[in-house]
Amino acid sequence: MAEFKSEFEGKTLFQAFVEASREHGSSKPTLEDATGGSLTYKKLLIGANVLARKFRPHLKKEEAVGVLLPNAAGGVVTLLALQSLGCIPAMLNYSAGPSTIVSACETAAVKTVLSSHAFIEKGDLHELVNAMKTAGLKFIWLEEVRESVTLFNKIVSALTAKKALAETSPNDPAVILFTSGSEGLPKGVVLSHANILANIAQVGARIKFSKKTDKVFSALPVFHSLGLTGGMMLPLIYGVPLYLYPSPLHYKIIPKAVSKTKSTILFGTDTFLGGYARMAKDEDFSSLRMVVAGAEPVKAETTATWKNRFNVDVLEGFGMTEAAPVLAVNTIEERKLGTVGKLLPGIEAKLENVDGIEDGGKLIIKGPNLMLGYMKADKPGILQKRESDWHDTGDIVDIDKDGFVAIKGRVKRFAKIAGEMVSLTLIESIVNPLAPEDDHAVVSIPDKKKGEKIILLTTSVELDRKKIMDEVKKRGHSELLAPSVVEVVNEIPLLGSGKIDYTRAKALVI
Secondary structure (H helix, E strand, O other): OOOOOOOOOOHHHHHHHHHHHHHHHHOEEEEEEOOOEEEHHHHHHHHHHHHHHHHHHHHHOOOEEEEEEOOOHHHHHHHHHHHOOOOOOEEOOOOOOHHHHHEEEEEHHOOOOEOHHHHHHHHOHHHHHHHHHOOOOEEEEEEHHHHHOOOOHHHHHHHHHHOOOOOOOOEEEEEEEEEOOOOOOOOOEOOOEHHHHHHHHHHHHHHHOOOOOOOEEEEOOOOHHHHHHHHHHHHHHOOOOEEEEOOOOOOHHHHHHHHHHHHOOOEHHHHHHHHHHHHHHOOOOOOOOOEEEOOOOHHHHHHHHHHHHOEEEEEEEEEOOHHOOOEEEEOOOOOOOOOEEEEOOEEEEEEOOOOOOOEEEEEEEOOOOOEEEEEEEOOOOEEEEEOOOOEEEEEEEEEEEEEEEEEEEEHHHEEEEEEEEEEEEHHHHHHHHOOOOOOOOEEEEEEEEEEEEEEEEEEOOOOOHHHHHHHHOOOOOOOOHHEEEEEEEEOOEEEOOOOOEEEEEHHHHH
């Protein structure tokens, strides 16, 4: 394993933020959002201290606290306030549906949720709030807290803003994120301060950011691990100006917003990047120098479109919530199409053989960014620590002689047909170029004759089994890769992170 030591070793997230304020200038404007406001490190820290003091009578140290907020300055201040208090933010996916969110709160033993009336109103989330209240969850509304702030509160906080209200350790839980649930029930992933800061340092060692010339634009929600670590914490801690946009789904607005803010770095997923490209004018992304993409495979068509139309490099990476989240990423200096780049420094890997898979194996990893453990529904609020330093990613990968990682698919995204292992991810990569303007998802269901049957869900009315079979043969693949059934649907179900929701996709088929 390559020697790696985080530059933030021995620090908590709050301490790293305070240090960033000192290093980059407390009066430097560092954060903007869609409301038009601009905040300095000093204002962020004072605001966090004010909120922390207001929250303190209602919350206990080490308590998991639900956070139901969009990408905005208020969300950053709220997270810092909870870090100051030693509470653990449980980042709730407001797009997941009431029952899933209530279940997540129960899993993490959340009793109190921090939210905003304006956000609930704009997002039309009243049904969600009612369901959460019915389940016994208590809400603290940021607008009501702000109304109670006095001049004396502000003076006290201005004098004490750089001191946390509770002592925490780098190895204490810092945040709870929930697995996407794309292939099953979500679990709470508990990350420590050290985990997140190590990952920030790992990415910073691989991709060079400039606090003088760069500006990060992030619309990825903070309940998504890449949105939290890459799209929020990394730029703030490295002193790179940050613009937060509340929703990644505003395909028409975001290209204009990127152009207006003159951002140079954009975080996204393939689904979102495809949507922006369809709606953007060629000049909208002229200020960008790179796009960092993760969460799902990046289509070759997406990379080509962004390079040809906008002259922007899409740097595909790979990660998982359990790794805080980045494991590998391409860079402008070192990249290879068809791969997710090289593993980050400090990450050790081994490949485990999988029956039926000849090239590559199941990726097992070890590193300083690996989670503390899970919270699961069977033991609400209890951290179930990792049993080993090694973690099974569940991904089938191949690592070439130069260290570039190619993702073959997830173990769960393989089907066994007539005794052969077939990658559902590979089938999607064959189908996508045939109808690049449409969306597609491949799932498998049990079949009495062949063991499993492959079903393609697509929004394209032009695709049929013959076209796909011809392409499969043209590429020299087994005919087993051609879906048995092609089903046209109005839309492919997505998770809030932009990934395909395979659980709901399979439910549609069944």
